[in-house]
Amino acid sequence: MEWKEILLSDLSWSAALEILIRTLLMFTFVLLMLRASGKKGVRQLSIFEVAIIIALGSAAGDPMFRQDDAIVPSLIVFTAILVFYRGITWLSARFERFESILEGDPVTIIKDGQIELNNKGNSPFARDEFFAEMRAKSIEHMGQVRLAVLETNGTVSFFYFEDKDVKPGLPVLPDTYETACTHIAGDGLYACCYCAHTLPLKAGKHQCPRCDKKEWVKAIDTRRIT
Ligand SMILES: [Zn+2]
Incomplete structure (x- = not known):
């Protein structure tokens, strides 16, 4: 050589x-x-x-x-x-x-604090990436978001609930999925890990009525502080 x-x-x-x-x-x-x-x-x-x-x-x-x-x-x-x-x-x-x-069309990805699903019951985007995008906008959980639209250039436009209208929702913080579980220990408000549907659940196993998945995480309802 x-x-x-x-x-x-x-x-x-x-x-x-x-x-x-x-x-x-x-x-x-x-x-x-x-x-x-x-x-x-x-x-x-x-x-x-x-x-x-x-x-x-x-x-x-x-x-x-x-x-x-x-x-x-x-x-x-x-x-x-x-x-x-x-x-x-x-x-x-x-x-x-x-x-x-x-260029494709803009896609609605969150509506009223819940992830929009396509007709196969899946979310139409990579969630991890999208969660990072939310954190970058100081969003702590989905209940703060009234509407999110994925634009054709890859950015996401967010529209927020007013403070008084914020509802409990799926946290988007990095440790969210470490606390996720399929068996709920105590009664409380829980958010579906997959579609962010939030509802009161009793201890035990539950299937999400919206997307049929079975993983839950405790919902939070903090206000948006920017
Ligand atoms: Zn669900």
């Missing part, structure tokens, strides 16, 4: 300089292209935008260091992506149907 061959191959000073110039050029083109796309930031990308970024990255990366690759073909790719992106955005803005095929 030849380390020099692996690390440098036939890299010379002039080749290194060329790579430097190519990189600066391509980087500038990428920046210009992103500015021209009309997007203000990239904190949250839709699926469609991620696809664009991947295509862009591939077209931009190779000519940076491959001396056999000319730069103009890449610029043609850039232009094609840009025109395509602007075209699709234009269509999305005018035709709602088109937009929902491309």
Whole structure:
């Protein structure tokens, strides 16, 4: 095994300089292209935008260091992506149907403190991730949430109950599932671990009347302090 061959191959000073110039050029083109796309930031990308970024990255990366690759073909790719992106955005803005095929639709995930279930009785999203999202918004339990909507860019919009309307609900703190049980020790208010349905239960085993699961955790009803 030849380390020099692996690390440098036939890299010379002039080749290194060329790579430097190519990189600066391509980087500038990428920046210009992103500015021209009309997007203000990239904190949250839709699926469609991620696809664009991947295509862009591939077209931009190779000519940076491959001396056999000319730069103009890449610029043609850039232009094609840009025109395509602007075209699709234009269509999305005018035709709602088109937009929902491309980016999906917003989904209601919590309604009145309970997790919305699809017609198979499952929740339509990854719960752990979503619980983390709730904690980031200082939500302690589901009873504080009147409505939560998963937007197409992956963020969740929350709408809260007023303090006086907060009801007991499923805690979303990390230790919630450590205290979950299938056999309830004492009478009290319990929330279904799966769908957050909350009801008074007596000691013993119970099945959730809403989602048929059998795991419960003690409901809490703290107010939202922000
Ligand atoms: Zn349930």
